[in-house]
Structure formats: C-alpha cells, structure tokens
Amino acid sequence: MVCVLVALCVSTAGSPARAAPLRDDPTWSAAPAPPAGTPGPDARSYFxxxxxxxxxxxxxxxxxxxxxxxxxxRLRGADAYNERGGGFAVREEGRSRGPGKWIATAEDTVEVPPRTRAEVPLSVTLPDSAVPGDHPAALVVDDGERKVGVRMYLRVSGPTLAALSIENVSVEERDDGSAAIGYTLVNRGNTTLRPRLAVDADGLFGSLIRQPARALPVELLPGRSVTRHERWPKPPSVDVAHVRLTVTAEAGARATATTTYPAVPVGWLVGVLLVLAGGAVGWYARRRRAGGRADRTPSPPAPPERHERRPRPQPAAPTTGAAK
Incomplete structure (x- = not known):
C-alpha cells in the first residue's frame, strides 16, 4: 500500500485550497521516509x-x-560495491546476488502526482544463512530519465571484525615536478570502514613529509578494495626516501606499509650511466690489447738437449785355442 501525502496551503480568508510546492527545486528526490514529527522528507539520508x-x-x-x-x-533493490577509485556504486538490474535481493517494496511501480510526496513501504528479509556483519545495498529509484540510489546499510547481528590492509605502495614522478604516492586499501573485515591516512617520509638528510592522519573520502565496504593516489608536491631531487603510509579506521583497525623512493636527477643518471659505459668499454679494450700482445710474444727458446753419456764399449779379449 502506498501512502500519498499532498502538501496543501489553506487560506484563512475562505479562498479555495491550492496545492503548494514542497520545494523550489524542480527535480524529484528519493529518501528514507522521515520519522513522525520531523520537519521534512530528508531527515534521514540513508537506511x-x-x-x-x-x-x-x-x-x-x-x-x-x-x-x-x-x-x-520504478523501484528495485541492488547490491552495493566500491568502484576501483572508492566511489559507491550499485549493480545493474538483474545482476544482484546478495542483499539487493533481500529488499522488496510494496509496489514496484509508483505514480506520484505533482507537488506530492508518496511514502512507499518496503521490507528486508534477512536469510537464515546470512553471516554477521554489514551487507551494503541500495534502493534504486528510476523515473526513466535519471536514477537515484538510496544507500541501505544492512547489518546482520553477531560478531563483527574491523580489519584492513594497505598494499602496493609506490611513488611515481609526474611531469610537473611533483610525485604521486599510490596505494591500495583492502577491507578484510565484515564491517564498513571509513579510513584515515597518515603519510611520513624520511630521507638521508632528514624528514621529508609529516602529513597527519586525515579522513579519506571513501566508505570501504566489506571485502572490497580501492586504489588511490596522494599528491607529493615537492619530492626531493637527490635523496633516497623511505615512505611510510599508516591507515586507521573504526574499532582499532590499523595497517602500515612502506616503500623506498630513490630520487636521482635524469641528467645525473645519464652521466653516471655514460661514465660506467665508458669505463666498461675502456676495460674491455685494455683486455683485448693485452690479449693481442700475449698472442704476439715469441716463445722462449727450448733448452739444449742434454745427451746422456753412455760408457764406451770395451774391446773383446782375444780368445786362445785349446791345445791339441
């Protein structure tokens, strides 16, 4: 059943009642119905x-x-997820396999008259097999021209775990002389996290960065990962920087990761490579020349033969004939 609320402005002078616009904004909106006694339809921004x-x-x-x-x-439930950069997104129609399928509305299609607010009941049936923790979803509202996703945070009661990791830390130089520190955040628990990031870097000559923890514009959903980049306006020209990222979130979640950034000017690097290449060529040439000289060096004369002195044969003694 759909409850339709029409805003009316009644004249005390007896003139006929007329419909009054709820907002000056000509576009429509969708939001959780406000609790009784609240002034407007946007008392809650999410379920x-x-x-x-x-x-x-x-x-x-x-x-x-x-x-x-x-x-x-038109109304439908949808699974929610993080885009690669961290944005909140919902599955296309027919592609939800999780909490989006738990959502049911009293009507799938609702016609709302002009200058009117309609409240549509909905229900969420938690399966018997649902695991504890957060199950992000959204109620998608479509008028044929644009779509609005109303966030829906569903939590199944039970043990919760807040855990995350920070991975793939890297530093890349940019054409404008700055650098970009890239990293990936991974939610390894079962609760939605709102991470805070601190950046520190030390070089051979002292501290380079001391950026205190600040909130990131990301809601990291359970089991999801996001890849982000932090701008480093003035990285060192000549140094070896040790970069350390520390991320924290609710319920004591914490992770740290490091990387090394060797800053060497391109001109210096080319010069060093040329010197090394020249040295290698010179060493090879010297080896070749040394090898050629060794091939042309005459062999030393052979030592004279040593003749073994043999004893002279002695003449045989004369034989005497026997007496007859």
Missing part, C-alpha cells in the same frame, strides 16, 4: 536496518515530486 538472521525488517521510502506533472517511478 540503517539491523536484525538477526531470519527476521524481516520494515521501513518506507519517500518519493517527492515538486513539479507540475505526474511522475512514474
């Missing part, structure tokens, strides 16, 4: 629902149409 496996959680979404024409909206 947060928690329960045990097997339970059904209930809420409502408010669709506001401040324009002069009726609008027809």
């Amino acid at each position: 947060y629902l928690e329960g045990e496996p097997g339970t059904v959680l209930r809420d409502s979404v408010a669709l506001t149409n401040p324009g002069d024409e009726s609008r027809t909206f």
